[in-house]
Every structure is written in structure tokens, then in C-alpha cells.
Amino acid sequence: MTSGKRAVTIKDVSRLANVSxxxxxxxxxxxxxxSAKTRARxxxxxxxxxxxxxxxxxxxxxxxxxxxxxxxxxTRNPLFxxxxxxxDQALKAKGYTLSIISTNDEEQxxxxxxAALRYRGFDGVIISSTLQNNRELNKLxxxxxxxxxxxxxxxxCKGLDYIVLDGIKxxxxxxxxxxxxxxxxxxxxxxxxxxxxxLERLKGALYAMADYGIQIPDTLIREGDFFKSSGYAAAMExxxxxxxxxxxxxxACNDDMAIGAFExxxxxxxxxxxxxxxxxxxxTAVTALKSVSISTISLxxxxxxxQAANRLIEIIENKKDDRKTFRLMLEPELIVRRTCGFxxxxxxxxxxxxxxxxxxxx
Amino acid sequence: MTSGKRAVTIKDVSRLANVSxxxxxxxxxxxxxxSAKTRARxxxxxxxxxxxxxxxxxxxxxxxxxxxxxxxxxTRNPLFxxxxxxxDQALKAKGYTLSIISTNDEEQxxxxxxAALRYRGFDGVIISSTLQNNRELNKLxxxxxxxxxxxxxxxxCKGLDYIVLDGIKxxxxxxxxxxxxxxxxxxxxxxxxxxxxxLERLKGALYAMADYGIQIPDTLIREGDFFKSSGYAAAMExxxxxxxxxxxxxxACNDDMAIGAFExxxxxxxxxxxxxxxxxxxxTAVTALKSVSISTISLxxxxxxxQAANRLIEIIENKKDDRKTFRLMLEPELIVRRTCGFxxxxxxxxxxxxxxxxxxxx
DNA sequence: AACGATATCTAAATCGTTTTAGTGATTAAT
DNA sequence: ATTAATCACTAAAACGATTTAGATATCGTT
Numbered sequence: 138m139t140s141g142k143r144a145v146t147i148k149d150v151s152r153l154a155n156v157s158x159x160x161x162x163x164x165x166x167x168x169x170x171x172s173a174k175t176r177a178r179x180x181x182x183x184x185x186x187x188x189x190x191x192x193x194x195x196x197x198x199x200x201x202x203x204x205x206x207x208x209x210x211x212t213r214n215p216l217f218x219x220x221x222x223x224x225d226q227a228l229k230a231k232g233y234t235l236s237i238i239s240t241n242d243e244e245q246x247x248x249x250x251x252a253a254l255r256y257r258g259f260d261g262v263i264i265s266s267t268l269q270n271n272r273e274l275n276k277l278x279x280x281x282x283x284x285x286x287x288x289x290x291x292x293x294c295k296g297l298d299y300i301v302l303d304g305i306k307x308x309x310x311x312x313x314x315x316x317x318x319x320x321x322x323x324x325x326x327x328x329x330x331x332x333x334x335x336l337e338r339l340k341g342a343l344y345a346m347a348d349y350g351i352q353i354p355d356t357l358i359r360e361g362d363f364f365k366s367s368g369y370a371a372a373m374e375x376x377x378x379x380x381x382x383x384x385x386x387x388x389a390c391n392d393d394m395a396i397g398a399f400e401x402x403x404x405x406x407x408x409x410x411x412x413x414x415x416x417x418x419x420x421t422a423v424t425a426l427k428s429v430s431i432s433t434i435s436l437x438x439x440x441x442x443x444q445a446a447n448r449l450i451e452i453i454e455n456k457k458d459d460r461k462t463f464r465l466m467l468e469p470e471l472i473v474r475r476t477c478g479f480x481x482x483x484x485x486x487x488x489x490x491x492x493x494x495x496x497x498x499x
Numbered sequence: 500m501t502s503g504k505r506a507v508t509i510k511d512v513s514r515l516a517n518v519s520x521x522x523x524x525x526x527x528x529x530x531x532x533x534s535a536k537t538r539a540r541x542x543x544x545x546x547x548x549x550x551x552x553x554x555x556x557x558x559x560x561x562x563x564x565x566x567x568x569x570x571x572x573x574t575r576n577p578l579f580x581x582x583x584x585x586x587d588q589a590l591k592a593k594g595y596t597l598s599i600i601s602t603n604d605e606e607q608x609x610x611x612x613x614a615a616l617r618y619r620g621f622d623g624v625i626i627s628s629t630l631q632n633n634r635e636l637n638k639l640x641x642x643x644x645x646x647x648x649x650x651x652x653x654x655x656c657k658g659l660d661y662i663v664l665d666g667i668k669x670x671x672x673x674x675x676x677x678x679x680x681x682x683x684x685x686x687x688x689x690x691x692x693x694x695x696x697x698l699e700r701l702k703g704a705l706y707a708m709a710d711y712g713i714q715i716p717d718t719l720i721r722e723g724d725f726f727k728s729s730g731y732a733a734a735m736e737x738x739x740x741x742x743x744x745x746x747x748x749x750x751a752c753n754d755d756m757a758i759g760a761f762e763x764x765x766x767x768x769x770x771x772x773x774x775x776x777x778x779x780x781x782x783t784a785v786t787a788l789k790s791v792s793i794s795t796i797s798l799x800x801x802x803x804x805x806q807a808a809n810r811l812i813e814i815i816e817n818k819k820d821d822r823k824t825f826r827l828m829l830e831p832e833l834i835v836r837r838t839c840g841f842x843x844x845x846x847x848x849x850x851x852x853x854x855x856x857x858x859x860x861x
Numbered sequence: 862a863a864c865g866a867t868a869t870c871t872a873a874a875t876c877g878t879t880t881t882a883g884t885g886a887t888t889a890a891t
Numbered sequence: 892a893t894t895a896a897t898c899a900c901t902a903a904a905a906c907g908a909t910t911t912a913g914a915t916a917t918c919g920t921t
Contacts (some may be wrong), residue, residue, distance in 0.1 A: 157901045193620040194877035212580035236598030258555040403789040427765040428790045517909035560876045819864045
């Protein structure tokens, strides 16, 4: 302990109770082999001294800490707290404690934290901050350390268990919705291409465009970093293009960037959805506010977190080495709100496009 | 390690390098007393084996882990992630890693986590989920374990270091602002009274009312839990009072509840601020959105988190036992936005009240 | 050549638990 | 009464590092 009074140890208890440390250990762990009388005496003394077993020492000897780490990209992106909440609840129910660590999507920091995990005494880790081609993650998984990736995944990582959303499908749905509302010039604010979500949500959009035979100029694809300010900047740039090059709709690959774009449009006195339609991704709490009401793609956050937590515990507690990798891809759902203008138009304008004319996803 | 390949230990390295474990330890910690040749050889072998010191073992012997815990109430209340972000940055800069643990404001869980902290190998803890009269917190502080409370405090805890906002002043400012805009029937949505913030933000409002000679009926004070839904419910109830008993303004003791109220008013087709004014507390990111624009009280979150982190490290690193308790109370700031109607009216209606007529805060 | 000083390295104790193997004592079975 | 089985307990070895005190070897000085 850093300073202050020395903590009570098992030896203090054993001395006072006139038994060996082993006996105290048995008592504290509810193990058989101790007489009722001794057990009671030890418990009473432990209570009186306010003895709590040192979890670091315990963790050293039996390699279990009941501590799980969750790596998130940032607490400032509300998706991660929302995800963490589900994980937390599932873990608490099983007697584990969750530690949330943020890596800010910095590759170095991410690698450092991943490398440290194994040696920090965590029993396992849930990674939602996953980037691509992470050597440390590969090593961690290969070493047999319990890892479950949630939301994002690292394609390079062979044995990695994950639960993700079908981002391609989500991106497709968002874009197709805009297309069916009659939009032909759709601006895309894509996410960081070092994340699987960033890649897939863009890819889905491009598939949709291709299926509907829509060309998209480079000026209408901008890369953001999943934070609000980058969405703001991207929207500003696109709206400052010459009149005829401007988008009539924006698809932002996450809600924070959509909100940034929303702010930019507001500042420019562009009406949403009358002048420009807008759709985001993630269905974070803000988008549902009545005064915001941004259309978006929803994912089952609570379920995702819960399943990841349960899978991780399963790995930890049935430590077979031959385990099958567990992979799950959840279905996205389109949430139609005010900003895409559906209510305005009442129906899709392009229903005349025959289904055979386009590739049905996937 | 739970399963999989055995991790590389200091012994593996020492064996391969033909030195004792002690020497390897010296090398890994950049200590003198090892020849350049040996040092190089050890480093090379450590690198080849991908050896990383086991932090649990290290922590056991020298009582340092470079791990800090932060107890927050919930990730779903955006104030906490925003606070944690500041703490995280300050800690990272000094080589520490932050673990965020949420307690959901449940007294039992809170106590359990606090009690466990000391034995989990954390070097210190930042508590922002603080409730009142927590025996475990008192014991922890008394034991000399490094603790800094931020945002909230436990009045019963004598030696507790804290950095908080002047909640009474903030509550006073919010309410006074509404009063000066001419409001006489102000509904208050207070927070949980087991938190210092809940208590103070209400107290400040009552002081302001008293100073301006305003009576407030019981029906216009409702208790929420700092979450959105409780603000929604409280606003709904108040707006369903008979016409003449309804509030003309609402003061919610945090932004989430203000947003809930905002939603309720929207649903009831009550115009904000024309029919009912609204002010929140915390200046969380959502309130600043153009389409939301809720007036609120701002606190210096980043600075608060940073200072708490730095103070904690100071305690940890200069382990004097005679340390003075460190207490800081920061100044709130009124953020005037759309929902309180200031822009509408352009000036305070009650400027005729002479300053001497009321008690100037504090 | 002898001495002390310095540099390099190691053996062993330590941190606070858990666990294994084994010791006595008591009880049960024949 | 003897042997076997059971019970209550303990000594000592882990776990994987750090640290202290001491052992060797090397060097310089006179």
C-alpha cells in the first residue's frame, strides 16, 4: 500500500486466531476441512480486524482476478459508453468487475494497452476500439488470452471472437433509403478507414450507389474521425461547393458526425430535410430527441454488449484450448426520423426502379 | 494466465541469458550495476522472447501498479464520461492508466467497490460517484489510501480531498436568472438527495427564491434521479397541474433531466421558452446543439478532472503522512441559451429590485 | 605484491495469498 | 485390539517479480 497504515494480512488473522495461514485461507474461501468452532473463531477475528484478502496476491497465485478490461476508443463518443453499459451489467451479474480503458484510436496507445493487458492481471478483455493489423492483438489472441471483440473487428486476426453489426448492410440501407427518396447527389462523411466500421459503412453505401447506377464524385466523399467536429467540417466543405456540385443529402457514418453536419447546415441556414436530407449511424440517444430527430441506423447495443460479456466469461470459465472461434453478425435496422424527409415526401420516389434492376443486398 | 500458452517469466530470460533473475530485473528497470555487455544480451533475449514483466507480481512486491481507478455513477450520464476524459488525459501524461468503474449510484455496490479498491492493487482512486455517509469511504480515507473526490463529496468524510463545483452558487444563479426574467412560479426538478450535488443545487435555488421573497409550493418541487426519464416524468406531472398552479419556468438540477423535461414539454405542445422557460445544469455537450440550445450552468469539467488527477498523483508520489487536506471549490458559470427566453425578452424584467433588497450570494 | 576500492553479479528473503502433501489425532470397522 | 479411514490442521512450496546483503572478480595505487 502506498502510504498510511499497513493493511491487515492473513498472517495477522492467523496469529490472533492461533491457526496457520492455510486455515484462514480455507475459511475465507468457504472450503471444507475446518471445524465449525475454528471456522467461527477465524471469521470473528477477520471481521474484527476488517481483514480483506489482498486480491493482487490472490491473483498472482491462482491467475484469477475477476477483473475484466474493456478497451473503448473514447468516452466522448456516446456509442462506447452505451455499449459498455450492457457489458457492465452482464459482468456484474456474474460477479466480475469491469474496467474501462480508452485508447482514443491512437495506434500506439492501443498497442501498448493491449500488450499490457495480459500482465495486468485481467481475466479477459472486451475490445471495441479495434483497429486493423494490430500485431499486439494478434499475439494476445494467439497466446490464448480470452478476448472478445465487439462492434469492430480486426480482419487480420484469425482466431478472434467477435460480435459485430453488419456494417455493409447498414450502410447500404441508409444510402438506399436516401436514393429511394429521390436523391442522386449524396455526400458521404466516412469514418476512419483504419476501423472495420469505417470501412464497411462506406462500402455498403458504395454498393447501393452502384446498384442504383449512381456515380459519386470524389468531392462528395470526405473522411472524418467519428467526432462531431469532423462532421461539421466535412459538411461545411461540401456545402461550399458550386451550387450544382452540392449534395442534396448527407450520409454520415456515425451519429456524432451527423450531428456535426446538422450544426453546419443550421449555421448555413440550409433547411433539413427540405434542402438537404441527413442520415446518421448508431442510433445514439441524442438522435432520438424530438428537437433533433436524426434518421439513423440502429444496432442492438445492449444485446451486443451482453452477448460479448457472456461469451467472454464462457471462455474464461471453460478453459478448453480447442475452442471454436465465435462470430456473430447482427442485423442493422433503419430508423426513419425527421432529417431524411421521408415524412415530407410520404413515399419513395423511385419505386419505379424494378427490383431486378438492382442487386438485392447482399 | 487463464489458459493458453504459459507466459514468459523473468526466469526464462535469466536462464537463456545465463544470469540471475536479479540481473534481469536490474536491466528491465534501467538500474546501474550491470555491464554494458550483459545488459545488451539480456535485452536482446528479452526482446526475442517478447518478455514483459508481470505487473501483478511487481505490484505485490513494491506496492505500485501505475493503475488508478475512477468510480463514476454511470456511463449513461454524459457528465461522467466528460469528467473522466479530463482525468484520463492528465493521468496518461504521467504514465498512469485509468480504469473506469461504474456504481450506478447504488449504495451497496458503491461500498463494495470502494472496499475492494485497496486490495485490487490500484495506486489511488478518484471518486465522482460519491454518496453520503459512506462508512467504507471513511475507512478508506482514514487508512491513508490516496483518494480524491471530484464533482461530488461526502460531507461526513473528514480528511477527504475534493474538487467540487459551488453547487449552491450554481443553483442560485440558475434560479435568479429565471426570477429576473420575471418568473414567479418556478418548478424545480431536484436530484437525488443522497448526493452532494443534488442537495446543493436545490439549496441554492431555495436561497434565491427566499431572497426574492418567492414562496414555492410543494407541488413544484419533484425529485428525479439525474436520468432523462425522471425529468420527463417530473415535467409531465407539473404540467398536468391545474392551469393556475403550473410553473412558468423549470429548473432541472442536471441537463439530462432538463432534456427529459424538454421532451415532455414538446409532447405537450408547450412552447419553450414562450410558454415555459427551462434551464439545466452541467453544460453537457447536447445542450449546446443549435436545435436544442438549453440554458444551463457550466462547470470547468476538463480543469476539474485534470486537477483531481494531478492532486492524486501528488499524494501517491510524495507519500507524507502529514498531508493537508486539499479542497477546492470552483466557480459555476451561467450559460444563457434559447430555452430560458432571455433573447426573447432582451433584458431582465426585475431590474427594479434594488440589489440591497436581496441577499447577495453567498 | 598487497591492499583497498570499485564494478559486476547472485542467493535468498520478501510481498500476501493458495495449494499440496503430510502429520497427528480421532473415529470406525473388523 | 489392531488396522483403516476420516478429520482437523499445518509446513512449505509455489506464483513472478524486487531488493538487500554479500560474494567474486577486476582494477588502481602504493
